[in-house]
Amino acid sequence: MNGSSDEKSKNEEIQNLQNQPGKLTIYWKRLKRQPFAIGGGVIFLFFLLMAIIGPLVVPYNYQAQDIANRLKPPSPAHFYGTDQYGRDVFSRIIVGSRGIFLLGGSGTLLAVVIGATLGLLSGYYGGLSDEVLMRLFDVLLSIPPILLALVLLVTIGPSKPGLILVVALLYLPIEARVMRSMVLSLKTKEFVEAARIRGEKKLYIWFREILPNTLGSMLVEGSMRFSYAIFLVASLGFLGLGVQPPSPDWGLQINEARGWFSIAPWLLIFPAGTISLLIIAANLMTDGLRHVFYPIGGEI
Amino acid sequence: MGKKDSIPVLEVEKLTVSYETELGVYQAVRDISFSIKSHESFGLVGESGSGKSTVALAIVRYLASNGRVTGGNVRFHGTDIYSLPMNKLRSFWGSKIGMVYQNPQAALNPTITIGRQLAEMGKTHLGMSDREARQKACEILGMVAMPDPESVIERYPYQLSGGMLQRCVIAMALITRPELLIMDEPTTGLDVTTQAVILDLIADLKKKFDSAILYITHNLAVVANICNRIGVLYAGNLMEQGTTQQVVSGSKHPYTFKLLDCVPRFEHGRKKQLLSVIPGSIPRLDEIPRGCVFAPRCSLAERTCRAVRPPLIEIEQNHYTSCRLWERVHELEAEKPEAIADGALEDIPFLKVTGVKKYYPARVKGGGIFGRRKKYIKSVDGVTLWVNKGRTLGIVGESGSGKTTLARVISGLAGATSGNIELDGEQLGKTVQERKQEQLRNIQMVFQNPETSLNPYHTIAETVGRPIMLMGKSNKKEIQDRVIRLLNAVKLSSHYYNRLPGELSGGEKQRVAIARAFASTPGLVILDEPLSSLDVSVQGSLLNLLIELQLQSATSYIFISHDLAVVQHISDWVVVMYLGHIVEWGDAVKVLKPPFHPYTEALLSAIPVIDNKGVRMRIRLEGSVPSAVDIPPGCRFNTRCPRKQGNICETEEPPWQEGEGGHWIRCHIPMDKLNKLQQPIADKI
Numbered sequence: 001m002n003g004s005s006d007e008k009s010k011n012e013e014i015q016n017l018q019n020q021p022g023k024l025t026i027y028w029k030r031l032k033r034q035p036f037a038i039g040g041g042v043i044f045l046f047f048l049l050m051a052i053i054g055p056l057v058v059p060y061n062y063q064a065q066d067i068a069n070r071l072k073p074p075s076p077a078h079f080y081g082t083d084q085y086g087r088d089v090f091s092r093i094i095v096g097s098r099g100i101f102l103l104g105g106s107g108t109l110l111a112v113v114i115g116a117t118l119g120l121l122s123g124y125y126g127g128l129s130d131e132v133l134m135r136l137f138d139v140l141l142s143i144p145p146i147l148l149a150l151v152l153l154v155t156i157g158p159s160k161p162g163l164i165l166v167v168a169l170l171y172l173p174i175e176a177r178v179m180r181s182m183v184l185s186l187k188t189k190e191f192v193e194a195a196r197i198r199g200e201k202k203l204y205i206w207f208r209e210i211l212p213n214t215l216g217s218m219l220v221e222g223s224m225r226f227s228y229a230i231f232l233v234a235s236l237g238f239l240g241l242g243v244q245p246p247s248p249d250w251g252l253q254i255n256e257a258r259g260w261f262s263i264a265p266w267l268l269i270f271p272a273g274t275i276s277l278l279i280i281a282a283n284l285m286t287d288g289l290r291h292v293f294y295p296i297g298g299e300i
Numbered sequence: 301m302g303k304k305d306s307i308p309v310l311e312v313e314k315l316t317v318s319y320e321t322e323l324g325v326y327q328a329v330r331d332i333s334f335s336i337k338s339h340e341s342f343g344l345v346g347e348s349g350s351g352k353s354t355v356a357l358a359i360v361r362y363l364a365s366n367g368r369v370t371g372g373n374v375r376f377h378g379t380d381i382y383s384l385p386m387n388k389l390r391s392f393w394g395s396k397i398g399m400v401y402q403n404p405q406a407a408l409n410p411t412i413t414i415g416r417q418l419a420e421m422g423k424t425h426l427g428m429s430d431r432e433a434r435q436k437a438c439e440i441l442g443m444v445a446m447p448d449p450e451s452v453i454e455r456y457p458y459q460l461s462g463g464m465l466q467r468c469v470i471a472m473a474l475i476t477r478p479e480l481l482i483m484d485e486p487t488t489g490l491d492v493t494t495q496a497v498i499l500d501l502i503a504d505l506k507k508k509f510d511s512a513i514l515y516i517t518h519n520l521a522v523v524a525n526i527c528n529r530i531g532v533l534y535a536g537n538l539m540e541q542g543t544t545q546q547v548v549s550g551s552k553h554p555y556t557f558k559l560l561d562c563v564p565r566f567e568h569g570r571k572k573q574l575l576s577v578i579p580g581s582i583p584r585l586d587e588i589p590r591g592c593v594f595a596p597r598c599s600l601a602e603r604t605c606r607a608v609r610p611p612l613i614e615i616e617q618n619h620y621t622s623c624r625l626w627e628r629v630h631e632l633e634a635e636k637p638e639a640i641a642d643g644a645l646e647d648i649p650f651l652k653v654t655g656v657k658k659y660y661p662a663r664v665k666g667g668g669i670f671g672r673r674k675k676y677i678k679s680v681d682g683v684t685l686w687v688n689k690g691r692t693l694g695i696v697g698e699s700g701s702g703k704t705t706l707a708r709v710i711s712g713l714a715g716a717t718s719g720n721i722e723l724d725g726e727q728l729g730k731t732v733q734e735r736k737q738e739q740l741r742n743i744q745m746v747f748q749n750p751e752t753s754l755n756p757y758h759t760i761a762e763t764v765g766r767p768i769m770l771m772g773k774s775n776k777k778e779i780q781d782r783v784i785r786l787l788n789a790v791k792l793s794s795h796y797y798n799r800l801p802g803e804l805s806g807g808e809k810q811r812v813a814i815a816r817a818f819a820s821t822p823g824l825v826i827l828d829e830p831l832s833s834l835d836v837s838v839q840g841s842l843l844n845l846l847i848e849l850q851l852q853s854a855t856s857y858i859f860i861s862h863d864l865a866v867v868q869h870i871s872d873w874v875v876v877m878y879l880g881h882i883v884e885w886g887d888a889v890k891v892l893k894p895p896f897h898p899y900t901e902a903l904l905s906a907i908p909v910i911d912n913k914g915v916r917m918r919i920r921l922e923g924s925v926p927s928a929v930d931i932p933p934g935c936r937f938n939t940r941c942p943r944k945q946g947n948i949c950e951t952e953e954p955p956w957q958e959g960e961g962g963h964w965i966r967c968h969i970p971m972d973k974l975n976k977l978q979q980p981i982a983d984k985i
Contacts, residue, residue, distance in 0.1 A: 190749060196732050197732060197740065198740060198741070198744070198770055
């Protein structure tokens with residue numbers, strides 16, 4: 001009949017529509033115009049990959065000592081030279097990225113998840129609890145981060161879970177604030193009011209109406225926070241409150257290399273350079289993401 | 301004189317402006333030519349996206365960094381503006397060319413007093429001393445009819461109302477007595493009553509100053525009232541140009557003709573009628589048609605129209621059109637849609653609102669912890685009204701009258717402070733949380749701003765399908781069918797099914813918002829200024845759509861707007877609100893005929909009308925709506941009422957007077973006396 005064929009064509013139409021270029025295509029197009037962001041992203045992903053498979057591909061075991069070849073400068077056999085125990089610096093840096101990603105990454109993730117949740121609830125309900133929470137965060141933010149981290153780590157003793165918790169605690173107030181400010185403006189938007197009028201449950205309003213609109217910003221904010229976390233973890237390692245030896249932690253390596261700087265500068269230069277490289281890469285990537293999600297005037 | 305007058309102040313010749321975007325180079329404006337002499341006012345009319353602001357910016361050589369003039373030139377007294385060196389240009393700006401923008405709040409620096417900002421102009425461009433400049437500032441404020449200029453120059457922008465600020469901006473533009481004054485939508489953000497005052501002021505200034513005026517707006521009625529000549533811009537091309545008389549009464553371009561036709565007008569004997577509409581929408585910059593830019597929307601268009609872009613031709617003295625078929629434009633007259641049968645409905649009250657009040661606590665200076673009695677913003681202060689099944693209640697009033705708050709109270713977004721709301725005989729909870737799902741389904745809302753009405757991350761299918769799902773339908777196929785039927789009902793093809801709101805135009809978004817409101821088959825839809833952010837040609841088709849949907853579904857509407865012409869077009873009953881009170885209400889035909897409440901009268905007289913025959917009644921309201929914290933005692937309107945009777949208005953609240961056939965007015969003046977006063981001038985609307 002006429003009706004059914006009509007319906008058929010309608011369904012086909014819908015099928016076709018689903019194949020239309022969507023948001024992702026647009027994002028990809030914008031990303032292609034950001035060579036620095038792509039470069040940053042590639043470096044970042046390389047380190048991420050190394051964090052996962054590093055120990056399997058490195059030329060030497062990161063703990064293997066070779067006293068005969070100690071303090072050798074960079075050479076084809078040891079790209080970054082060897083340290084005071086004759087360990088391969090290159091292998092140690094590659095393997096060390098795992099710790100950085102694990103500690104910084106999970107700490108940031110924890111901060112984002114808890115912070116976003118608190119920010120969402122605080123912003124959506126407002127009132128006294130919002131006020132109390134925000135002032136509490138103000139107190140946390142008023143203490144210099146390294147100082148706060150030192151106090152906490154000295155109290156609970158340096159350990160991996162402890163480090164993760166410290167990173168999370170330090171960054172949680174910032175994430176919560178960012179989320180809260182977005183929720184404050186989103187909850188008065190007409191599409192949220194329309195949802196309230198048709199009787200949507202709170203969970204639907206939070207997860208389907210409000211959260212999707214914050215994802216882009218939170219992604220940008222989270223990845224920026226992650227580059228700070230790398231720095232923080234390395235700093236704490238340097239101060240001796242991070243991961244303990246013989247871990248190949250970058251900060252720890254720099255700390256150990258201090259004493260040898262005059263005779264084996266590569267011990268210091270390579271880990272320090274790697275930290276800078278990763279942070280710059282992460283920042284470039286974040287900046288690119290911002291351009292992709294929130295193009296400024298003139299960009300489409 | 302004579303000789304100077306004959307040289308145009310501004311000549312724009314074959315101006316073409318392109319914007320470089322990352323998707324390519326687009327011409328926003330093509331081949332525009334016009335000229336303005338001193339003492340003359342030229343109105344440039346166009347919908348959004350027509351390129352009117354681009355023209356203004358190109359004239360003063362102030363285009364955005366990605367915009368370039370790629371053809372033609374702009375001459376100011378014969379000097380090519382684009383050949384001037386930058387330092388020379390700077391002295392042109394401000395001293396020879398004055399500019400007034402849409403938003404006066406953004407045009408003035410909030411941290412500097414009005415007087416200093418005005419004096420700055422005098423000091424920079426006229427080389428005046430501090431004292432002289434200050435005196436000049438006072439003088440010029442007096443000329444723009446600013447009450448008490450001496451005290452105004454000491455104030456900061458935030459201490460003045462929108463209308464007063466716009467006067468300051470106009471004064472600032474005039475202080476150097478510029479030869480060219482460019483006004484870009486100077487009254488668009490203002491209330492109707494304030495707009496009327498500013499328009500009067502501009503008309504008056506035209507006589508006092510010999511500046512040439514370029515007036516840019518989307519509102520044909522406004523230019524028709526204050527301009528000598530009009531140019532109509534569409535998608536970057538000039539469609540028609542001529543004297544106001546020629547363009548308004550003898551339009552020879554289908555676009556102008558239709559544009560004039562799709563605006564609702566006041567008709568005394570009212571029948572529900574569809575408006576004539578322009579199908580389709582303005583083409584985007586990247587899809588400008590090869591031939592006549594209007595051809596895809598024109599019912600006269602032939603093959604040649606679509607293939608070749610027609611040039612601007614002079615068809616009578618000073619009257620130009622870019623239509624090849626201008627001799628056939630009058631044929632469009634026959635396209636007027638006929639009146640539609642208004643189904644005989646029994647008048648059953650569907651929504652009853654009784655004594656509803658909505659107060660918000662106010663932060664008052666000097667209240668302190670042990671402050672005196674708490675103060676309240678009385679947004680809605682005791683409103684009683686009802687809406688019949690399948691009928692439309694129109695609510696009009698200026699901003700601050702409480703009409704939107706009332707809508708939010710009825711919809712349950714804001715809980716009433718006191719009062720009672722009944723829907724279909726059932727008592728409604730105050731807020732959405734206290735209402736049953738069935739009651740929520742029954743009341744839906746369409747909002748003013750289509751940009752924020754739809755969640756940018758939900759596809760159209762999700763947006764429209766969700767209310768259907770909430771009604772308990774879970775069959776995917778069934779929901780999909782219904783969504784497509786709804787989309788078709790709001791005249792959107794099923795192509796839109798999987799699109800995201802970002803890909804839609806404002807008008808299309810508003811259609812989706814209407815489809816969403818109708819998805820749960822509600823008994824009442826509250827429309828809060830649903831058309832005011834849309835272009836004229838889009839407004840007409842949405843009004844038609846709303847009327848058609850109502851006839852099909854017998855849904856009741858509450859239609860809130862500041863535009864009386866639109867309200868009278870769609871409404872069966874009209875309520876006029878002022879400061880949280882209803883001052884007049886009744887049958888739509890009755891409310892818009894004398895006797896009026898003096899406030900309604902002022903609102904009506906403030907609306908610019910296109911075909912202005914003879915003298916219009918001119919009632920202008922001074923100032924703005926008083927604060928809802930300190931409501932004037934007695935009649936709330938007494939501070940601005942042009943027909944104030946005296947003491948009684950300030951002390952006693954006026955009684956409700958009932959007129960014939962369902963018409964109530966809250967005023968101390970007896971109805972027959974109001975009628976006698978207003979009848980003679982009302983005929984001239």
